[in-house]
Structure formats: structure tokens, C-alpha cells
Amino acid sequence: MWKLLDVSRPRAARRIVIAATLAAVAVGTTPGVAQAYASSASGTVNTAGTALSVRSGPGATYDSWRTVADGATVTLLCQTTGQSVTGTYGTTTTWDFLSNGGMVSDAYVYTGSDGQVVDSCVYVGDEPSSKTNPRSANGAIDWAFQRNGSTSYENLCLAFVAQAYGWGGSGWNTAEIGGDWESSHGYLKTSGIPPRGALVWYHNSVGSGHVAISLGEGKVIGTSVGGGVGVAGYLDHDSYRGWSVAYLPAAW
Structure with missing residues (x-):
């Protein structure tokens, strides 16, 4: 039976490698100039064997509606800020929105970078x-x-x-x-x-x-x-x- 996992993995440094496909969409590194990101990117789940919970929102308190296996390839459509999680790739508040509509902590996803790799998730404005x-x-x-x-x-x-x-x-x-x-x-x-x-x-x-x-x-x-x-x-x-x-x- 899969063990569901959000946190509790020891901290480890992520080797920073900027993939060529992502570097190609970056536009400028001058301070004050907005950074452009990819509209989607691939990542690999790394939990040392346990299944990773896919949640409805950016935090471990949100509903876990499915899991993804260790080693699975996932597609990231956007990233957002949420609960701080310590995992395989250190501690982060970044959460990845997947192509199936759920979110996982970026602390367990290898993307080739410690930083943001896809566009920020866009939220609707406030009601009156x-x-x-x-x-x-x-x-x-x-x-x-x-x-x-x-x-x-x-x-x-x-x-x-x-x-x-x-x-x-x-x-x-x-x-x-x-x-x-x-x-x-x-x-x-x-x-x-x-x-x-x-x-x-x-x-x-x-x-x-x-x-x-x-x-x-x-x-x-x-x-x-x-x-x-x-x-x-x-x-x-x-x-x-x-x-x-x-x-x-x-x-x-």
C-alpha cells in the first residue's frame, strides 16, 4: 500500500541545472526587468519510494484527492506560493499546479532549478x-x-x-x-x-x-x-x- 507523503523527508540540496528549453524563454536578467517563464514544464517526482499526495490547493491541509508515484513524470502548468514544506529538495513555499488540476509541493519535484520554472498561477479578482x-x-x-x-x-x-x-x-x-x-x-x-x-x-x-x-x-x-x-x-x-x-x- 502506498504511504501518502507531503513533508517529513530530510533536506537535501537540489543540483541547479537550467534546462535549455527553459533558458530559451527567459528574457533578460537585468534587475527590475520582468522574468518570462515557460507556459509548461516537465518535472520528476522524487520521494525516495513513497507516493506523493496531490492536493486541491497549495498546502498539506487541503484535500488529498490522488497520489503520484515516486519517479513519475509530471507536467507543471503554473506555480504558486503556499505552505512551507521541507522535502527531498530542501525547504520551499512553492507549489506546482499539475496538468490534472491538482497541486504538489515543489520540494519533491525535480525541475532542473531551485527557482521558478513556469508562469505564476493567476487567481480571479475579488467579488464586490x-x-x-x-x-x-x-x-x-x-x-x-x-x-x-x-x-x-x-x-x-x-x-x-x-x-x-x-x-x-x-x-x-x-x-x-x-x-x-x-x-x-x-x-x-x-x-x-x-x-x-x-x-x-x-x-x-x-x-x-x-x-x-x-x-x-x-x-x-x-x-x-x-x-x-x-x-x-x-x-x-x-x-x-x-x-x-x-x-x-x-x-x-
């Missing part, structure tokens, strides 16, 4: 202060991952995202109505990849609409993914409308 959500974006995503695979929320996508953000309900009858409200009030954006924590809105064939929560980097978590709660690409659902800040003005 007149109606702040009880949960943060990472808290909402964690709540959603705790229900990964559940079929209890089928046909209740709007209730799912509202409850993920800490409300009892959205106050809207359908996601189509919610998406219409976001659009008519200037909150719906149709360009760019939905940032982490955004509400992602869709039309559907029955006119009730659909909504999910963005994990960032083109991934969402929501209902109706293989018949239950799961992770999908943000364009996997038909009739994508756009994304908005997590603003639910009628929520209760």
Missing part, C-alpha cells in the same frame, strides 16, 4: 465587498475536491458552486439565469483563460445553463463530468459563455 463569499477561492476549490466523484449534485451545478463558496444556495433558479445576470451587469468576460476561482458559465441544450469553478490553466471542477463531480477542460462542456468573478449577489 457588498457580498463577500464565506470561503476563499482555494477554500471553495478544496470543498469541491472533497466531493470529487460524487453524483449527489447532478442537475444542481449552481447549488454546487454556491455551496463551495460557503453559501446555502445561489438565489437563482438556474445557471442560465445566473449567467444572464453576470452578463447584463458587466461581470462576464469572454476572453482569456478563466483564472483560478472564477465561475465559468455555459449554455446547454435544455436552457438551464451550466456553471463550474475554474482551477486555472484551462481546468475546471464541477458537476456532470462523467456523471459526477470531476475535473475537465473549461471548453469540454458545450456552449461556453465566459467567466466571472465569484460574485453571487442573491446567495443566502
Whole structure:
């Protein structure tokens, strides 16, 4: 049986090797000049034999929804700051967002560098202060991952995202109505990849609409993914409308 691992490995120095593919995208090292990073990079999990927990957010307190084996190759889509972890490659607060939608501590991933190697993860902006959500974006995503695979929320996508953000309900009858409200009030954006924590809105064939929560980097978590709660690409659902800040003005 795999032993789940986040911390507890002895500190070891990481040999710093800048891969040629990453060096090619760097633009300047002059102080005050922004550094450009790759949009994705490969890494190798190194835990000395145990499985590494993939978590819903950047910390060991977030839900562990799967594991990756020691020696596995993973794809990093972005990196963010989170809980400090001491692992195979020393102590770091950097967490890597993987192509499956989860996060692992960079302390256990060999990337060829002690520093940042991919773009920073982009979070959605704050909702209006007149109606702040009880949960943060990472808290909402964690709540959603705790229900990964559940079929209890089928046909209740709007209730799912509202409850993920800490409300009892959205106050809207359908996601189509919610998406219409976001659009008519200037909150719906149709360009760019939905940032982490955004509400992602869709039309559907029955006119009730659909909504999910963005994990960032083109991934969402929501209902109706293989018949239950799961992770999908943000364009996997038909009739994508756009994304908005997590603003639910009628929520209760």
C-alpha cells in the first residue's frame, strides 16, 4: 500500500541545472526587468519510494484527492506560493499546479532549478465587498475536491458552486439565469483563460445553463463530468459563455 507523503523527508540540496528549453524563454536578467517563464514544464517526482499526495490547493491541509508515484513524470502548468514544506529538495513555499488540476509541493519535484520554472498561477479578482463569499477561492476549490466523484449534485451545478463558496444556495433558479445576470451587469468576460476561482458559465441544450469553478490553466471542477463531480477542460462542456468573478449577489 502506498504511504501518502507531503513533508517529513530530510533536506537535501537540489543540483541547479537550467534546462535549455527553459533558458530559451527567459528574457533578460537585468534587475527590475520582468522574468518570462515557460507556459509548461516537465518535472520528476522524487520521494525516495513513497507516493506523493496531490492536493486541491497549495498546502498539506487541503484535500488529498490522488497520489503520484515516486519517479513519475509530471507536467507543471503554473506555480504558486503556499505552505512551507521541507522535502527531498530542501525547504520551499512553492507549489506546482499539475496538468490534472491538482497541486504538489515543489520540494519533491525535480525541475532542473531551485527557482521558478513556469508562469505564476493567476487567481480571479475579488467579488464586490457588498457580498463577500464565506470561503476563499482555494477554500471553495478544496470543498469541491472533497466531493470529487460524487453524483449527489447532478442537475444542481449552481447549488454546487454556491455551496463551495460557503453559501446555502445561489438565489437563482438556474445557471442560465445566473449567467444572464453576470452578463447584463458587466461581470462576464469572454476572453482569456478563466483564472483560478472564477465561475465559468455555459449554455446547454435544455436552457438551464451550466456553471463550474475554474482551477486555472484551462481546468475546471464541477458537476456532470462523467456523471459526477470531476475535473475537465473549461471548453469540454458545450456552449461556453465566459467567466466571472465569484460574485453571487442573491446567495443566502
